[in-house]
Amino acid sequence: MVTTAFCSDMPSHLVCASGAPRLEFPEVISLNVGGTYFTTRLSTLRRYEDTMLAAMFSGRHHIPRDAEGRFFIDRDGAYFRDILNFLREGELPQRDHVMAVHREALYYAIGPLLDSLEDTQPLTGEKVRQAFLDLLPYYKDNLERIVEIAKLRAMQRKARFAKLKICVYKEEMPITPYERPLFNSLRFERTASEAKLFEHHCEVDVSFGPWEAVADVYDLLHCIVSDLAERGITADQQCIGVCDKHLINHYYCKRPIYEFKITWW
Structure with a gap:
């Protein structure tokens, strides 16, 4: 279970809702990630509880919406599809996306994705090179x-x-x-x-x-x-x-x- 201690780590555009009634979300979530639109299940976003996405959609935080009512995340959406594909089926990105998806996984604090990416190229090779x-x-x-x-x-x-x-x-x-x-x-x-x-x-x-x-x-x-x-x-x-x-x-x-x-x- 995600605790309210995560509030201090939330992005500045999110407001901690501690003390307020727990927010309810629909089963299907429409997202606007930096101007790119996505639709996914609430359970997908909550797949791993110790992530920023799970905390955002835990009901404890206010999430801004765009003019069409989509939940807004102020982040470049170019690689968010890769994030969702991992949360859905454990699918890893193609090689030329690995470095960029790794940066996004760091932002969203998705530990299982970070662990998987660090065992793939080119991140494995970069770790060896950096050791030198x-x-x-x-x-x-x-x-x-x-x-x-x-x-x-x-x-x-x-x-x-x-x-x-x-x-x-x-x-x-x-x-x-x-x-x-x-x-x-x-x-x-x-x-x-x-x-x-x-x-x-x-x-x-x-x-x-x-x-x-x-x-x-x-x-x-x-x-x-x-x-x-x-x-x-x-x-x-x-x-x-x-x-x-x-x-x-x-x-x-x-x-x-x-x-x-x-x-x-």
Whole structure:
């Protein structure tokens, strides 16, 4: 049974009716979800009691109506059909709807749907990808830097695109011939004094690395390009060489340098 404690979590357009007579609903409900119309059974909306829809139609809350008397939910109705289909028959959305339906399921607090979606693609793949990106706590900040630098350069040059130099490296480099036999795992450690000898910053706009995972440089490059694409930004990249900065004893950095071309229109 849904309790009145749910009132504090209700959307602002709903009014908690605690203390007022319990509202009665017809068996068949007409809905207006952001301008899109739906018809369903009251029992469908109440299928899972710990959801926002069950609370809204519990009789404890006032729900506004549109001019035609339909119950109004101030939410984009584009994916509400997928919500109803799950409540009716447990049907899951097609793959290209999964991410959007997941957002709606979060809003309506439909736990069983959230659990089912998180075991399907592309959400499963995104969880795996995010586990990798969590190894790079600066990843989102660097992504923002790429966007800001590219935007500034394009505006300064009045150009359709901008180019950046980005370093992406998995392990600390270089590994000397003496050290290489010891490098038999993903994790390699030097003493503080040894690390200081090799410490430097490549002459690039943004640098990613190092990290400890099976995922390699090309996996991270894919993440960068994909996440920029999610923001509507077209990015092409190619390796243009390695950092040739001299360190000590004839050793050089050798971290790979990539040129990113960000196209704005």
